[in-house]
Amino acid sequence: MNVKLKLALASLKHNTARTFYLTVLISVICFSVFVGETVTSGLCGGMESLKKRLGADIIVIPSGKNRQQNFEGILLGGKPGFFYMPNSVLAEISRIDGVEMVTAQFYLASLTADCCSTELQIMGFDPDSDFIVMPWLTKSYAKKLQPGEVIAGSDVFVPKTGIIKIYNQDIKVVGSMDKTGTGLDFTVFGNTDTVKLMLRSAQKLGVSATDADPDRVVSSVMIKVRDGFDKSDIVNTINRTVAGVQAFENRDMVISFTSRLNHMTLMIKSLVAFICVLAMIMVIFVFSVMLNERKNEFGVLKIMGFTVRSLLAVVFCELVFICAAGSLTGVVMAAVWSLSFKSFLESELGVPFLFDGYESFLLHAGVTAAAGTVLSLLLLLPFVLKVLSVPTDAVMRE
Amino acid sequence: MLKIKIADIAIAAIEGVLVAGLFSFWSPCPVGEHIMGCHWVSNVTVALSSAVILLSLLKLLSGEVLFRRGINSAVLLISLIQAFVPGWLIAICAHEHMRCHVYSQPAVVTVAGIVALITIGELVLDRKPAAV
Incomplete structure (x- = not known):
């Protein structure tokens, strides 16, 4: 050496x-x-990852104290929640000048089951009008989701059978999403029919916190604004003319975070x-x-x-x-x-x-x-x- | 010699905090119908921590260098094994956001790491025979 x-x-x-x-x-x-x-x-x-997932310009949710925090909790913090408003608001909003596309989402929270499971957020979307969830969900599952089928977020525990039981309904997990680092990792995505099925089942079991008719309610409305229109004007119009809702721009939420x-x-x-x-x-x-x-x-x-x-x-x-x-x-x-x-x-x-x-x-x-x-x-x-x-x-x- | 004794007491205290934590603020997922892996992880960790505490207290009794080095080697080995108990040697819950992943595992790894570092320090520095 x-x-x-x-x-x-x-x-x-x-x-x-x-x-x-x-x-x-x-x-x-x-x-x-x-x-x-x-x-x-x-x-x-x-x-x-959050910016990529927020595809809407304006979000409309039911008015109420802490409702926006609940929504942010669902989307960002993985804190399961739900709220509903009459589905008639969808038609009212789509009539407003400057609204290019509009789609409704439906939220439901599952109960905690036994070993290795926590509360799940269930998010239903309408495949015919959706422009938010489908673009990035198709990377995990290219086919159309059937009733009773869901795509699970990356942190959702899926048993080897690929079947998860929510409110006594056997739900088939057909795909898993990539990790996003947001609350969406704890969410399962299905079409609105699947989520309504679960809500009806929860109501039958007597464990649902709402007795609203699933066919007459929605949880949130996502809006894409037509080019050349001012988003804040449309937000003000919705807040002024549509009763029982609150609208806000996606940008506000991103800025706060x-x-x-x-x-x-x-x-x-x-x-x-x-x-x-x-x-x-x-x-x-x-x-x-x-x-x-x-x-x-x-x-x-x-x-x-x-x-x-x-x-x-x-x-x-x-x-x-x-x-x-x-x-x-x-x-x-x-x-x-x-x-x-x-x-x-x-x-x-x-x-x-x-x-x-x-x-x-x-x-x-x-x-x-x-x-x-x-x-x-x-x-x-x-x-x-x-x-x-x-x-x-x-x-x-x- | 005083520094070494302080290090021994610190090791015993840190492991004591871990044992107390695993029964309270760092506890793993609660035992329900099924007993999950994290429950056994907690039990094994408590056993290993108790062994480290006993060895550290035993070390205080003797000024003999070889005795201290022997015990330090044992403590180092135990703390390295302890760091790998949650998730490696014994599987914990599958869901990444359950208590065992969020609190118990980081606490065990951190405490085992700190103890291993202190022990390596003692092994490196405590080389001279104690004054008679």
Whole structure:
């Protein structure tokens, strides 16, 4: 083995405490950077996914206290809910000038069953008029959904039989959606006939919270506005002329979530920056103290015939080992931690959160580890050069 | 030596919090008609945590380096196994948003990771024989 490498390894082994503390400090930096990056990219991914899924310009739901929060809970937070309004509003809305397309949706919440199931959101849409759900649902199931058939969100537990029982009705799951990071991951999608069938069954069982006739109600109306018309004018017209409903623009909902998302990412980035700066200061401090202590050692090695260049090679080898070990440890710990906190982050943050795929996750991990190693080396090398450039006689006189 | 003792007490305290948490705020899914995998995960984790607590307290009794290193190696091994109990060695519930996925698993992995790190630190730093 090369003498310089041998010397570097011997130095690392002999000074275990120094090696350990420097490695820990560098892993703290890489850990916080990687965790921060994973969380912020998950938040951005969730928001992008939400924007793709919101196809309507205007949403109309029944008026009432906290109704909009209920709707956002269904769509974004995976909190099952339902509300109904007379289906006559559909005809009233379609008569308004500027409304290009209009479709109704029907919501129902299932009860919690036994093992491995939670409440499910059931969303019914009209395949003849729908322009919201069908475009992205057809990626999972190209055929037309029949009554009694549903497509399940990515987080819906589907037994091996492919049949889920909701309100005593056997419902066949014909496909599963890709993950969206929104409440739609906990939703099953069927046509309105399927959902009405379930509501009737719930009413027969006496467990339904509503006694409304399923053929005479809808939960929400989605509107696409004709080009050249002002969306806010149409919202105002609906709110003024159609009784018992409230209309709002999709954009308002996205803006509210974007603002919350921006606050969250800013907080996370600030925290990561604070931890990194603190750890960097500690690394520089520990390393410069350590180098000063080794001035005599370097002086003796110089007397024995080591040139500045060969000493630089020895310290460089030591630094490469420390920085690579620290970066790898930090990234591996961050990856394990992020994966085990994935479910916690997805369900507790209260905003759409879409975790990166494993390929992208591994790529990020590799890039962070490599960047951590290179940046730590660049940060510490100037101090090494400064100490090694001190003349031997000056060191020996000290 | 004082630092090492503080580390031992910290390990025992952290594992104690995990045991208390698994019976309260980090508890897995409730036992209903079916007993789910996460219930057994919780039981195994409590057993492993109790072993770590006992070993950490036992370590406080002796200043012998080899004795401490032996116990540290055991604690490291147990905490690594503990980190892989939920989801790897014993399957937990299928639904990703149930209590065991959201609270119990991250808590167990985090605590096991912290204990493993402290123990590695002790193994690296605690090399000199104790003063007689």
